[in-house]
Amino acid sequence: MMHFLAVYGLSLLGKTWQHIYISGISLGLGIIFAVPLGIALTRTKRTANIVISIASMLQTIPALALLAFMIPIFGIGVKPAIIALFIYSLLPILRNTYIGMNDVDPSLKDAAKGMGMTPWQSIIKVEVPLAAPVIMSGVRLSATYVIAWAALASYIGAGGLGDFIFNGLNLYRSDLILGGSIPVIILALVVDWLLGKVETALTPRTSEE
Amino acid sequence: MFLSMEHLNKTYPGGKVAVEDFNLEVEKGEFVCFIGTSGSGKTTTMRMINRMLQQTSGTIKINGQDISQMDPVKLRRKIGYVIQNIGLMPHMTIRQNITLVPRLLKWSQDKMDQRAKEMIKLVDLPEEFLDRYPSELSGGQQQRIGVVRALAADQDIILMDEPYGALDPITRESLQDLIKDLQERLGKTIIFVTHDMDEALTLATKIVVMDDGKIMQIASPDEILQHPANEFVENLIGKDRLIQARPSITTVGQVMLTNVASITPDKLLKEALKTMHDRRVDSLLVTDDGGTLKGYLDIEDIDYNFKTATSVGDVMHNDVFYVKSDSLVRDTVERILKRGFKNVPVVDSNNKLVGIVTRAALVDIVYDALWGDDDKKSDSEDTTAETAAADQGGDAK
Ligand SMILES: Nc1ncnc2c1ncn2[C@@H]1O[C@H](COP(=O)(O)OP(=O)(O)OP(=O)(O)O)[C@@H](O)[C@H]1O
Numbered sequence: 225m226m227h228f229l230a231v232y233g234l235s236l237l238g239k240t241w242q243h244i245y246i247s248g249i250s251l252g253l254g255i256i257f258a259v260p261l262g263i264a265l266t267r268t269k270r271t272a273n274i275v276i277s278i279a280s281m282l283q284t285i286p287a288l289a290l291l292a293f294m295i296p297i298f299g300i301g302v303k304p305a306i307i308a309l310f311i312y313s314l315l316p317i318l319r320n321t322y323i324g325m326n327d328v329d330p331s332l333k334d335a336a337k338g339m340g341m342t343p344w345q346s347i348i349k350v351e352v353p354l355a356a357p358v359i360m361s362g363v364r365l366s367a368t369y370v371i372a373w374a375a376l377a378s379y380i381g382a383g384g385l386g387d388f389i390f391n392g393l394n395l396y397r398s399d400l401i402l403g404g405s406i407p408v409i410i411l412a413l414v415v416d417w418l419l420g421k422v423e424t425a426l427t428p429r430t431s432e433e
Numbered sequence: 434m435f436l437s438m439e440h441l442n443k444t445y446p447g448g449k450v451a452v453e454d455f456n457l458e459v460e461k462g463e464f465v466c467f468i469g470t471s472g473s474g475k476t477t478t479m480r481m482i483n484r485m486l487q488q489t490s491g492t493i494k495i496n497g498q499d500i501s502q503m504d505p506v507k508l509r510r511k512i513g514y515v516i517q518n519i520g521l522m523p524h525m526t527i528r529q530n531i532t533l534v535p536r537l538l539k540w541s542q543d544k545m546d547q548r549a550k551e552m553i554k555l556v557d558l559p560e561e562f563l564d565r566y567p568s569e570l571s572g573g574q575q576q577r578i579g580v581v582r583a584l585a586a587d588q589d590i591i592l593m594d595e596p597y598g599a600l601d602p603i604t605r606e607s608l609q610d611l612i613k614d615l616q617e618r619l620g621k622t623i624i625f626v627t628h629d630m631d632e633a634l635t636l637a638t639k640i641v642v643m644d645d646g647k648i649m650q651i652a653s654p655d656e657i658l659q660h661p662a663n664e665f666v667e668n669l670i671g672k673d674r675l676i677q678a679r680p681s682i683t684t685v686g687q688v689m690l691t692n693v694a695s696i697t698p699d700k701l702l703k704e705a706l707k708t709m710h711d712r713r714v715d716s717l718l719v720t721d722d723g724g725t726l727k728g729y730l731d732i733e734d735i736d737y738n739f740k741t742a743t744s745v746g747d748v749m750h751n752d753v754f755y756v757k758s759d760s761l762v763r764d765t766v767e768r769i770l771k772r773g774f775k776n777v778p779v780v781d782s783n784n785k786l787v788g789i790v791t792r793a794a795l796v797d798i799v800y801d802a803l804w805g806d807d808d809k810k811s812d813s814e815d816t817t818a819e820t821a822a823a824d825q826g827g828d829a830k
């Protein structure tokens with residue numbers, strides 16, 4: 225263990241950073257794209273079903289296959305990896321945003337409109353805050369997926385902790401495999417814990433104390 | 434006309450005709466109740482007023498201005514709306530809920546804080562509640578907040594859709610008093626949907642009876658009780674209420690006794706005692722020289738204070754319960770009976786003592802109302818007999 229860290233410590237740090245970077249950007253893009261899309265979909269029920277079906281379908285493509293698809297279009301490296309992971313992050317966020325927004329008590333939406341809120345004000349001040357916990361649990365789920373699958377990104381030359389794992393697989397070196405996988409697991413757990421904190425912070429208070 | 438609705442029709446997509454040729458004129462300060470069976474189109478009609486729904490045809494005007502020409506968002510901010518399930522925002526404090534519309538109207542924070550305090554006082558809740566969340570209030574308290582939320586931005590028209598349906602009778606009655614008081618004191622115009630005829634009769638200045646999208650009758654509570662337009666309205670009011678409604682035409686002045694034993698405050702207790710003895714009564718009403726009611730004096734007061742006090746003014750009670758001679762017996766009979774007075778002084782519009790209503794007189798009224806000229810053996814006789822018996826029992830106590 226100490227020996228492993230002594231030899232690979234520095235590159236482990238570098239790869240971990242790459243891993244966080246790739247996953248972070250993919251997830252960030254996923255949120256920026258899927259949350260507004262999910263909200264927009266609640267306004268047009270018919271399109272919603274179609275879009276969510278497409279997103280579900282994308283989700284079923286095996287991760288390696290999706291990464292491989294990226295190569296002819298975007299080449300190799302970080303960019304195609306981010307695009308592929310971004311696609312994976314979409315569905316959980318999209319679906320939870322849609323469900324969360326739809327589950328907001330209709331009488332509250334009615335009250336918001338009846339009080340004279342514009343549709344935009346109703347979304348920002350009433351619907352999104354009330355849907356926030358559901359949306360956030362979608363984000364957490366996506367984060368876990370993205371961090372796990374980011375390990376595969378090394379397959380198309382994006383770097384990250386996957387480099388250790390693939391090297392280990394090629395060289396039959398279990399210390400490299402473990403040295404890559406364990407940080408991935410820790411990273412996933414830590415991020416999930418952090419996002420849990422964010423979720424609590426975003427969940428609107430409904431009582432004092 | 435303040436609010437006028439002309440030839441309103443509403444057909445829902447799918448062909449359901451919910452409202453048919455609805456016409457209504459409402460003056461400022463009126464309390465209009467929509468009443469009717471479930472599905473008769475009350476909510477639909479109400480929601481067209483704040484453009485939550487778009488009518489299929491017809492016009493709605495406020496102060497002569499066609500609302501379809503107005504910006505719906507601005508219109509809604511000017512019309513208070515109390516929805517059926519209260520709809521308080523669970524993630525906002527009571528303060529934020531109350532000042533929701535003022536915030537949309539971009540009032541200053543100071544003005545909103547002040548308004549929140551005024552509003553919570555208006556509904557008799559402590560100021561500490563402002564920082565609580567709706568889930569920390571009881572149903573009745575939430576409903577009160579729902580009502581003031583619709584008033585906080587000085588809205589002139591308040592729409593209320595069965596606001597008190599889910600409340601227990603006591604809370605309900607106190608909220609009815611509240612809203613009636615607001616309407617009378619602040620001059621709000623209120624459109625109120627209810628299923629409950631008693632509620633409509635106590636609150637409304639104008640009742641709109643609806644059935645299957647059509648207006649059956651528009652009339653004041655008294656008119657509706659005396660002249661129901663058709664059998665539907667009659668059934669909605671119910672036989673019992675129609676019978677009981679008879680006292681509603683009688684005023685207190687018509688049933689009071691005018692020969693009242695009274696005395697002025699400057700008289701000696703000795704004289705008061707003599708008057709009681711001569712008139713064979715155990716209490717006297719006290720008036721000033723001009724005849725204005727000031728209070729009352731009980732035999733017990735004389736008994737206790739005979740040695741220490743000398744004049745009537747020293748021992749009389751100032752807090753006398755009285756009724757006005759032109760008020761309707763219907764409105765007063767319950768109050769008198771509930772408070773258990775043997776008799777109640779009657780004053781005219783200048784607070785001059787003009788007579789007294791005794792419990793015995795009330796028994797006569799109730800008796801006449803129940804049997805009176807109606808000699809037909811109806812099946813309501815059993816219940817009415819019980820009521821009368823119960824009344825006598827109460828009197829004997
Ligand atoms: N969105 C809608 N689409 C189609 N029909 C509707 C819609 N809303 C209401 N209706 C129908 O229109 C009629 C009037 O409904 P409305 O809600 O105005 O009745 P209401 O008098 O308020 O009844 P309740 O006392 O039960 O609240 C009903 O027959 C109802 O089924």
Ligand SMILES: [Mg+2]
Binds near residue numbers: 475476477
């Ligand atoms: Mg209704």
